[in-house]
Amino acid sequence: MPHLVLDPHLVLDNVSIHYEGQPAPAVERVSIEIARNDFVVLVGRSGCGKTSLLNVAAGLVAPARGAATIDGRPITAPGSDRAVVFQNDALFPWLTARENVAFALRLRGVGPAERARRADELLALVKLTDAGDKRIWELSGGMRQRVGLARALAAEPQFLLLDEPLGALDALTRERMQTTLLDLWTASNVGVLMVTHGIEEALVLATRIVVLAPGPGRVVRTFEPGFSRRYASGEAIRTIKADPAFAAARGELTDAIFEGEAA
Amino acid sequence: MTISSYTERPGSGIDEAEGLSVPWSRPSPRRKGISARMISAVTILVVLAAWALSVRLQLVSPVFLPSPVAVWNKFIVVARDGFVDATLLQHVVASLGRVFAALVAAILVAVPVGLAIGISTIGRGIFDPLLEFLRPIPPLAYLPLVIIWFGIGEPSKILVITIAMLAPVALSTASGVRGVSQERIDAARSLGATRAQVVRHVILPSALPAILTGLRIALGAGWSTLVAAELVAATRGLGFMIRGPVPGHGRGDHGHIGDRGHRLRARIHHPQDRARARPVGGTRMKRERKGE
Numbered sequence: 001m002p003h004l005v006l007d008p009h010l011v012l013d014n015v016s017i018h019y020e021g022q023p024a025p026a027v028e029r030v031s032i033e034i035a036r037n038d039f040v041v042l043v044g045r046s047g048c049g050k051t052s053l054l055n056v057a058a059g060l061v062a063p064a065r066g067a068a069t070i071d072g073r074p075i076t077a078p079g080s081d082r083a084v085v086f087q088n089d090a091l092f093p094w095l096t097a098r099e100n101v102a103f104a105l106r107l108r109g110v111g112p113a114e115r116a117r118r119a120d121e122l123l124a125l126v127k128l129t130d131a132g133d134k135r136i137w138e139l140s141g142g143m144r145q146r147v148g149l150a151r152a153l154a155a156e157p158q159f160l161l162l163d164e165p166l167g168a169l170d171a172l173t174r175e176r177m178q179t180t181l182l183d184l185w186t187a188s189n190v191g192v193l194m195v196t197h198g199i200e201e202a203l204v205l206a207t208r209i210v211v212l213a214p215g216p217g218r219v220v221r222t223f224e225p226g227f228s229r230r231y232a233s234g235e236a237i238r239t240i241k242a243d244p245a246f247a248a249a250r251g252e253l254t255d256a257i258f259e260g261e262a263a
Numbered sequence: 264m265t266i267s268s269y270t271e272r273p274g275s276g277i278d279e280a281e282g283l284s285v286p287w288s289r290p291s292p293r294r295k296g297i298s299a300r301m302i303s304a305v306t307i308l309v310v311l312a313a314w315a316l317s318v319r320l321q322l323v324s325p326v327f328l329p330s331p332v333a334v335w336n337k338f339i340v341v342a343r344d345g346f347v348d349a350t351l352l353q354h355v356v357a358s359l360g361r362v363f364a365a366l367v368a369a370i371l372v373a374v375p376v377g378l379a380i381g382i383s384t385i386g387r388g389i390f391d392p393l394l395e396f397l398r399p400i401p402p403l404a405y406l407p408l409v410i411i412w413f414g415i416g417e418p419s420k421i422l423v424i425t426i427a428m429l430a431p432v433a434l435s436t437a438s439g440v441r442g443v444s445q446e447r448i449d450a451a452r453s454l455g456a457t458r459a460q461v462v463r464h465v466i467l468p469s470a471l472p473a474i475l476t477g478l479r480i481a482l483g484a485g486w487s488t489l490v491a492a493e494l495v496a497a498t499r500g501l502g503f504m505i506r507g508p509v510p511g512h513g514r515g516d517h518g519h520i521g522d523r524g525h526r527l528r529a530r531i532h533h534p535q536d537r538a539r540a541r542p543v544g545g546t547r548m549k550r551e552r553k554g555e
Contacts, residue, residue, distance in 0.1 A: 080455030090450040
């Protein structure tokens with residue numbers, strides 16, 4: 001278990017989610033702990049409540065039972081300590097890339113010069129140095145998600161909540177964005193909670209994979225693949241993916257996701 | 264950063280703007296070949312030619328349908344010599360001034376109202392019935408009441424036009440606000456935005472295209488209301504030019520308008536034709552004169 005032992009920061013404790021007007025709960029009794037330095041990925045078939053859980057952590061959805069806390073404080077509303085990146089970028093098209101990144105700083109009343117300086121730093125971090133003055137519609141899907149990540153990091157969050165951030169990208173861009181995500185994660189010392197449909201993506205990125213099953217959403221298994229730590233310590237992503245251990249883990253994870261399927 | 268400081272997107276020209284466009288809207292790809300402008304120009308020429316032709320063929324009496332050239336000449340005369348104590352420019356300025364004063368008033372009132380309707384249940388509960396009550400009433404119906412309450416001066420004219428503009432602006436704003444993507448709002452909140460900041464930095468700019476559409480509709484409604492208001496009570500403005508001065512009212516009583524028959528004719532014809540209005544010899548006029 002390569003999982004670093006740290007004080008758990010973001011905690012979902014026995015969380016059940018029940019949407020109004022729904023006969024059954026969407027999620028029942030799920031507990032997840034995320035420390036700084038963790039990269040936790042939620043996987044599972046559609047309807048297993050991955051995004052619902054992420055929204056509870058974000059403070060956008062209140063759990064019906066159980067508790068969501070950050071550093072022991074209950075989560076009652078969204079906050080910049082838990083910045084969210086959505087699948088459909090959710091960028092502001094009336095702002096340039098730089099102004100989008102600086103949005104959180106502007107909300108805090110940071111002056112224009114300091115804002116621009118900090119935004120340019122973050123744009124450089126996501127390898128978009130020259131795109132600062134561009135409008136959102138001038139950027140490709142992958143570039144937009146980079147802007148979205150930089151914008152979230154500008155809020156200096158303790159945790160990044162990623163709701164299928166690479167879901168709308170083509171396969172090649174997706175692969176490159178995975179390493180970008182890992183680079184950001186190692187560089188910025190944040191804890192990540194991410195939802196994805198990609199099995200390989202989960203293996204590459206996660207320090208811990210939580211497999212959920214639907215009806216109602218519950219945890220069926222937890223993996224600690226450790227490939228992302230190998231990448232962080234300098235190993236090339238291709239070497240990792242070519243490792244027979246990667247293929248074995250892939251098979252195991254796929255089985256876990258589709259386990260209850262026959263029933 | 265405020266809305267006014269958005270920079271215009273590059274290459275935004277009138278020719279490529281179809282419908283409403285905001286500075287950040289994606290530019291439409293330029294099509295080659297004939298432009299819509301060219302087609303429009305041809306359309307206008309065809310309509311003018313049809314007009315001239317029907318005058319030439321005397322399909323309608325030239326008194327009721329003067330030729331384009333006659334209308335143009337009259338336009339020049341009115342523009343140069345003025346019409347009833349004011350030049351054409353002064354009439355136009357008077358009308359535009361009223362419409363734009365009303366537009367500003369409508370924006371100040373209706374945009375916040377629309378925001379309230381779109382954002383909060385309480386706001387919708389308060390303003391929705393009021394707007395739905397006001398919306399179907401034709402401005403001419405409340406015009407007399409407004410004049411009784413607020414007098415015959417400038418404020419009541421502007422007020423009537425403002426009322427006519429309120430509903431389109433407020434309803435468009437509300438629908439624009441309701442159309443703002445939840446993801447955008449959630450993203451802003453998770454970046455630390457307060458409720459007020461979400462409204463100012465996310466909802467308002469997101470709804471701006473819808474608000475602009477509402478303003479455009481409102482300008483149309485305001486313009487037709489303006490003409491009605493000026494028809495009833497004004498000494499200047501384009502609506503006043505349609506009606507002309509009321510004789511015996513102590514002002515603008517021009518000598519060339521004589522008996523009632525002439526006056527009637529002058530009303531039927533365009534005011535531009537008043538100066539040279541000659542008896543048409545229609546039986547209706549004669550009967551009316553007998554009846555006097």
